Amino acid sequence: MEAARSSTETPPIPLKTNGQGMRKADKLRQVLATHQGEKHLVVLQDFPDPDALSAAWSYGLIAQEHNIECINAYAGTLSHQENVALVRLTGLPVQRWNLQTEQRDLSSFQGAVFLDNQGTTSQITRLVKQAKLPVVAVIDHHAPQEDLNPYFTDIRTACGATATMFVQYIQEGLLTLDANDPIHVKVATALMHGLRSETEHLMHAREEDFQAAAFLSRYYDPKLLDAVLQTARSKRVMDVIERALKNRTIKNNFSVAGVGYLRFEDRDAIPQAADFLITEENIHTAVVYGIVRSEEDREVVSGSLRTKNLTLDPDEFIKATFGQDNGGRFYGGGRMRAGGFEIPIGFLAGSHEHASFTQLKWEVFDSQIKQKLARLITPDDGNS
Numbered sequence: 001m002e003a004a005r006s007s008t009e010t011p012p013i014p015l016k017t018n019g020q021g022m023r024k025a026d027k028l029r030q031v032l033a034t035h036q037g038e039k040h041l042v043v044l045q046d047f048p049d050p051d052a053l054s055a056a057w058s059y060g061l062i063a064q065e066h067n068i069e070c071i072n073a074y075a076g077t078l079s080h081q082e083n084v085a086l087v088r089l090t091g092l093p094v095q096r097w098n099l100q101t102e103q104r105d106l107s108s109f110q111g112a113v114f115l116d117n118q119g120t121t122s123q124i125t126r127l128v129k130q131a132k133l134p135v136v137a138v139i140d141h142h143a144p145q146e147d148l149n150p151y152f153t154d155i156r157t158a159c160g161a162t163a164t165m166f167v168q169y170i171q172e173g174l175l176t177l178d179a180n181d182p183i184h185v186k187v188a189t190a191l192m193h194g195l196r197s198e199t200e201h202l203m204h205a206r207e208e209d210f211q212a213a214a215f216l217s218r219y220y221d222p223k224l225l226d227a228v229l230q231t232a233r234s235k236r237v238m239d240v241i242e243r244a245l246k247n248r249t250i251k252n253n254f255s256v257a258g259v260g261y262l263r264f265e266d267r268d269a270i271p272q273a274a275d276f277l278i279t280e281e282n283i284h285t286a287v288v289y290g291i292v293r294s295e296e297d298r299e300v301v302s303g304s305l306r307t308k309n310l311t312l313d314p315d316e317f318i319k320a321t322f323g324q325d326n327g328g329r330f331y332g333g334g335r336m337r338a339g340g341f342e343i344p345i346g347f348l349a350g351s352h353e354h355a356s357f358t359q360l361k362w363e364v365f366d367s368q369i370k371q372k373l374a375r376l377i378t379p380d381d382g383n384s
Helices: 024-033 050-064 081-090 124-130 162-174 182-198 207-216 222-229 235-247 269-277 314-322 355-374
Strands: 039-043 069-074 111-115 135-140 152-155 249-251 254-263 285-293 299-307 332-335 338-344
Touching: 024 050, 024 135, 024 152, 024 162, 039 050, 039 124, 050 069, 050 081, 050 111, 050 135, 050 162, 050 182, 081 182, 081 222, 135 162, 162 182, 162 207, 182 207, 182 222, 235 254, 235 269, 254 269, 254 355, 269 285, 269 299, 285 355, 299 314, 299 355, 314 332, 314 338, 314 355
Parallel strands: 039 069, 039 111, 111 135, 135 152, 254 285
Antiparallel strands: 249 254, 285 299, 299 338, 332 338
């Protein structure tokens, strides 16, 4: 947890209330009004998804109404083919910061904003804390994680997507969409994609998600969205799915698969493999993981969980399975029907001359992950 603000930092602005409280949109408007003319760093998770990307674009347009400049940044990679297509086809403004090879100076920013994450899934969080950059806002639909002590907080686990929250902000007057404005049409299309992908094609959408989709239907471009969705899976993604199928073990309706080593840019093949495994007959939960290695030999065990089991809470399951690091930060978490985890390998990270050592390292971590998962998977009842 971040330490309290120093006395030299601007204190949070007291928000006016009407006795019955204010809408979140009104609170956000008031906070943005006190930060007019500033430059904000919008921090996305290392592997941003359509929900995060569309939220960042929306926040930028809302902030623009208050003469606030925004830079959207992530420190990982866009590896999912649909995310790459979304950025390329819409011109969505986002930057990749390679913190392994680049030095980043945050002195030009007056505030940081965390969207669709709470700092635990981004390498940029460390820079924000080191620079003592004030956190203006945290807007997310995942379970509460690290307290970044922001001026404005809106965390709604009942929402199917952060995109839904931004549509509500728009509906409540923070931004007026124009169906004849090409940028607004693209933003609406990105929000529709974020909402759709986060709720599994609206299959798990709630009333407010449907209401948000209905509102966006007046503005988004169906042909543009179809072009994003029709992007084919790469051969490397298909290879990872094949490995997951080959290596999976099934126990009590859980399918667990380790896929070995992956390149950093192929990390999003892991959730796609989990999405595929859960479609198998009699499977209600799928967990896929592998060791993701960057060009700088940084390695982490990265995994994804997907479930159709209404009694399984992905956030609780992952936190109970993998626990916390020495600083009290959980190695993973989740939301409705999905979750993820990332565990640094530490001093054992890096490629080695001897293939036998690399293989041994994988076998150790593979065994450890399976052992931890087995503790929360009920005893074998004979199904396999």
